[in-house]
Amino acid sequence: MNNEAFLCCETNIEWMNKQGIIQRKLSTKKSNLRLIRSDSRDIFIEIVAEKIAPIKLKLKSINVHKKFMGEGKASIKFLDDNATLYLSNAPPGQLLSFLRTMFVKMTGEKAQKTNKPLREQLLGHRPNQFEEISPITNLEMEKAANKASRSTDTTPSPLAGKKRKLERNSNEKAPAAKKLYAGSPIPNEQLDIEQKEVMDACLSGKNIFFTGSAGTGKSYLLKKIIGALPPDVTVATASTGVAACHIGGITLHQFAGIGGGEATLERSIEMASKPPTVSIWRKCKHLIIDEISMVDGAYFQKIEQVARKIRRNDKPFGGIQLILCGDFFQLPPVSKPRPGEKKASPKFCFQTNAWETCLLHTFELKKVHRQTDNRFIDILNKIRLGKVDEDVINILSATSKQKIEGDGILATRLCSHTADADIINESKLKALEGISKTFEAQDSIPGTTKQLNQQTPVPDKLELKIGAQVMLLKNINITAGLVNGARGVVKSFRDGLPVVQFRNKKEYLAQQEKWIVKTAGGASLTRKQVPLKLAWAFSIHKSQGLTLDCVEMSLGRVFEAGQAYVALSRAQSLETLRVLDFKSSQVWANPDVLTFYKTLDNYKYIPLGPINKHIERKKDNIKKKSTFKSKLMMEKPLMNIC
Ligand SMILES: Nc1ncnc2c1ncn2[C@@H]1O[C@H](COP(=O)(O)OP(=O)(O)OP(=O)(O)O)[C@@H](O)[C@H]1O
Ligand SMILES: [Mg+2]
Numbered sequence: 110m111n112n113e114a115f116l117c118c119e120t121n122i123e124w125m126n127k128q129g130i131i132q133r134k135l136s137t138k139k140s141n142l143r144l145i146r147s148d149s150r151d152i153f154i155e156i157v158a159e160k161i162a163p164i165k166l167k168l169k170s171i172n173v174h175k176k177f178m179g180e181g182k183a184s185i186k187f188l189d190d191n192a193t194l195y196l197s198n199a200p201p202g203q204l205l206s207f208l209r210t211m212f213v214k215m216t217g218e219k220a221q222k223t224n225k226p227l228r229e230q231l232l233g234h235r236p237n238q239f240e241e242i243s244p245i246t247n248l249e250m251e252k253a254a255n256k257a258s259r260s261t262d263t264t265p266s267p268l269a270g271k272k273r274k275l276e277r278n279s280n281e282k283a284p285a286a287k288k289l290y291a292g293s294p295i296p297n298e299q300l301d302i303e304q305k306e307v308m309d310a311c312l313s314g315k316n317i318f319f320t321g322s323a324g325t326g327k328s329y330l331l332k333k334i335i336g337a338l339p340p341d342v343t344v345a346t347a348s349t350g351v352a353a354c355h356i357g358g359i360t361l362h363q364f365a366g367i368g369g370g371e372a373t374l375e376r377s378i379e380m381a382s383k384p385p386t387v388s389i390w391r392k393c394k395h396l397i398i399d400e401i402s403m404v405d406g407a408y409f410q411k412i413e414q415v416a417r418k419i420r421r422n423d424k425p426f427g428g429i430q431l432i433l434c435g436d437f438f439q440l441p442p443v444s445k446p447r448p449g450e451k452k453a454s455p456k457f458c459f460q461t462n463a464w465e466t467c468l469l470h471t472f473e474l475k476k477v478h479r480q481t482d483n484r485f486i487d488i489l490n491k492i493r494l495g496k497v498d499e500d501v502i503n504i505l506s507a508t509s510k511q512k513i514e515g516d517g518i519l520a521t522r523l524c525s526h527t528a529d530a531d532i533i534n535e536s537k538l539k540a541l542e543g544i545s546k547t548f549e550a551q552d553s554i555p556g557t558t559k560q561l562n563q564q565t566p567v568p569d570k571l572e573l574k575i576g577a578q579v580m581l582l583k584n585i586n587i588t589a590g591l592v593n594g595a596r597g598v599v600k601s602f603r604d605g606l607p608v609v610q611f612r613n614k615k616e617y618l619a620q621q622e623k624w625i626v627k628t629a630g631g632a633s634l635t636r637k638q639v640p641l642k643l644a645w646a647f648s649i650h651k652s653q654g655l656t657l658d659c660v661e662m663s664l665g666r667v668f669e670a671g672q673a674y675v676a677l678s679r680a681q682s683l684e685t686l687r688v689l690d691f692k693s694s695q696v697w698a699n700p701d702v703l704t705f706y707k708t709l710d711n712y713k714y715i716p717l718g719p720i721n722k723h724i725e726r727k728k729d730n731i732k733k734k735s736t737f738k739s740k741l742m743m744e745k746p747l748m749n750i751c
Contacts, residue, residue, distance in 0.1 A: 114144035114242045116207040118181065118199030118339070120156060122164065124192045135161065142196075144168075144211055144242040152214055152242065154185070154194070165239075166190060168215055178204055179357075179625075181340040202336025213245045213253040304330045307472045311432050312337060316425075318401070318433040318469040320709075322493055323678035324479025327434045328654060331356050331399050334432060338395050347399035348435075348442075350563035352654050356399050359564070359627050361408075364389065364396075367415060370408035377411055378418045390419045393429050400653065401435035402671075405442040406456030406464075413463035425466045433458075433469065437702045438493045439671045440653055459705050471709060479656050485683045492674045495698030504683065505691040513659050513685050517598045518612050519578050520661035520687055522646040523676045525668060533646035541574045546602060548573065551621070553635035560634065565624040567638040573599050573607050580644035580657075581611070583622050589615050596644060596659045607639060612658060649676045656681060663689040670699035 120140040124133040137158035145155050145165075152168040170188040177183065181199040186192075196204065300308060304326060307319045311334050321327055335345045335356065345358030353360045362369065366386030367377040381390060398404065413426050420427030442455040458464050477486050488501050513520050524530040538545070548571040552561055558569045566582045573579070577599045585591035590613045597611040607619045622640040625633050647655075649662075649672050657679045664673045673695045680686035 112203075113206045113210045113244060116142040116196070116199055116203050118142070118204070119197045120158070121195040121197075122156070122192060123195075124190070126191070135164075137161065142207070144207070144214065145239040146214075146242055148238045148240075152211075153239070154211075155239070156194070166192065166194060168211065173208065175208055178208065183208060198339045198341045200337045200339055202333060205336070210242065210245055213249050214242055216253040216256055217249045300330065300333060301326070301476050301478075303472070303474050303476060304333075307474070308334060308337065310470055310472065311430075314430055315470045316431045316467050317472065318431075319472040319474060320434070320436055321474030322436060322477060322490060323439065323675070324477045324656070325474035326476075326478045327436070327474060328352070328355055328399055329478070330474070331397060331432075331434050335397060342392055342394035343397065344389065344393045344395070345397045345399075348403035349400060349653070351566065351651060352400040352403075354564050354566055354624070354626065355654050356397075357625075358397065358399070361398055361404060361412075363628070365412045365415065366390075367411065370405065370411050374411065374414055377415050381415050381419050387419060390416065390427075395430045395432060396426065397432045397434075399434050400439075401433045401458055402437045402439050403435070403442050403653075404458050406458050406461045408442075409458040410461040410463045413461075413467075425463070425468070431467055431469065436493075437705060438698055439675050440650060441669060441671065441699060443650075457701060457705070460701065473709065479678070480681060482682055485680075488683075489674070489678050492677060492696050493671075493698070494703070495670075495696055497693035497696050502691065502693060505677075505688045508683060508686050508688050509690070511684070511687055513661070513687055515612065516610065516614065517576070518596055518610075518659060519598075519645065520659045521578070521580070521596065521644045521657055523649050523652055523657075523660060523662040523679065524646055525649055525664070525666045525672060527648040527650065530646040530648045530651070534643040537645040538572060538574060538577060538643060541576045543574045543576070545572050545574045546605070546607070547571065548607075548639050550636050550638035552637075553633075557634050560628075561624075561626065561636045564626040564634075565636050565638075566642065567624065567636060567640065568642060569636075569638075571639065571641060571643075573641070573643075575599055575601060578644045579607075579609055579641040581609070581617075581640055582642060583640040585617065585622075585640070589613075591615060591617055594656045594658065596657070607641065609641065652676065652679050655679055659685050661687040661689065664695040665690055665692075667695050670697050670702070674698075 118140065120135075120137050120142070122135045123131050126132050137156075140156050140158040143155045143157070145153050147153065153165045154168060156164045156166070166185075166187050167189070168187075172186040172188065174184045174186075179201050181197060181201050181204060183196045183199070183204060185194045185196075187194070199207075307317065307330060311317050319327065319330070331345075335343060335358070344364050345353075345356055346361040346364050347353040347356060347358055348361055350360055366381045366383070366389075368380065370377070372380065381387060416427035416429060417423055417425075418427075420429070422428045425431075437457060437459065441457065477489075480486050480489070484504070488504060491498065491501055522530070522533060524533070550558075550561070550567060550569045550571075552558060552569070562569055579597055579599060581591060581595040581597065582593060584593050590611065595611050595613075597609040597617070599607045600610045600616065601608045603618055609617050609619055611617065619639040619641055621637045624636045624638075626636075628634060649667070653675050658681050660680050662676050664676060667673050667676075677686070677688070
């Protein structure tokens, strides 16, 4: 079956009379929609659902409303039939492919129809036979995308001239068309074989944990999985605000509604039993968690118990399908000491009973997409496991002297401590001459600044000057290299907006972009802001999940297992990386993580002995360093960037 021409979702169909009064209505919870073609080459949508006879609606003179496609909703108005088809709870990715196929095929059909011989048309007296629509070809896609980009109308439906003008939906602006045609022409080709295997397992309803080294496309795949599940019953979360924003979800804490998890189980259940949290817990069928390595095990255990109680279902997590993703070799959970504890003692999720009872099917992605240089990939894989040999030391040390900046774009410094990164950005901006311009975000609901600061990558106030080092925070034009994470410098201000030049020499006038985040109650909050942030420095914790194209680091003060690995693996290549004072003692893996991964097939042969010795040595180093560290924190941070 051509999956691009198939959609499963809720439908409502309304037929109207000439006066616009509804004559007939039909609602289904689950319909299967198919794009089909008659032997006279007309294209139809066929709607098949239980207890109703199949319905076929001809795709001619239609008006499509697709503004809420991302939420799994769209409507198609059939002007000749005086009917409207409302689609809801559709997996957003499937809906996008379906509408795209519909537009592409209709665009192609219009061109073909004029060439059809009259004789063939006149002889078409047989009862109609229908066949499934063939998959779209690259050529068809290109044609339709060109047509859509030339047109100011985002509903590239083949409506006839005058009618088209009249029926154009004024609510729809260009971005929706951009969304429809962005990315690879053939959506199925966007996943590699390993990723497809995980996707299939997720769609089969199993509990899944997928892992893999940095840059293997875990978050990329997670976004596709979210797009393939029905949105009304799917909750996409991540352990941190930045990671949640990356996949368009909310934090796990926001979803669970039990605060930081410090309360007793009884109190936590009480907290989660309040509306709207309770209804979201009950409605949820698929719970997605990205960056699972940073979720505190005790918290994970608690929400599993809360889920069972709230949903009155004794199955693990109250019967919710779990889709967990992350790399435990990266940053561990951040937790505060509990009452009576001097030091926080975070536990990983895999060390809990809840993890055991969920019977997770585990997958590992091995193909690295972030980097292409195999030498660099090998180095990163060794660092991930805490192994540092002479090759690693030599190659990383050699980067310390390389010039990676150009055209006024300086390298971004990754700092082990957040405060250091903030101070560097502030002081560097202050040191620039010229007047500064402040860009204030426009938030849809007043009083949500703190939440939006946490959940979106853009600040509520952004101060810029000519010469400011910035990073782009949205994919603006993928083919032009204006992608999330691209580094640039502010060259001038035009019409009050910053003009940024990027490493590939492309210039971009940064206009306000929109971020939409979900609240735990399911409402949407919107922030509009220029898609930039200061980029002289970032903290390693804030950089988790990012890809950076010109990056520098000094790892002398790292304090977590995996912190050096996270920092190094942000770089796209050895040529765009500078490690200032690399030492093997900066790299170590958590022994519990190593033991856990040894239970997974691909890690059976990790030589644990030598690595553990290294870890013990490292632990001693941390103890010695901690007094030194607190002294250092009071001194000025490193300022010798570039
Ligand atoms: N199948 C794919 N085809 C093309 N590009 C891909 C594919 N999978 C991932 N990528 C790209 O690889 C880069 C890294 O992907 P992603 O950030 O999802 O990795 P990750 O495993 O989540 O990394 P991290 O562990 O650092 O969070 C991104 O730029 C992403 O777009
Ligand atoms: Mg990721």
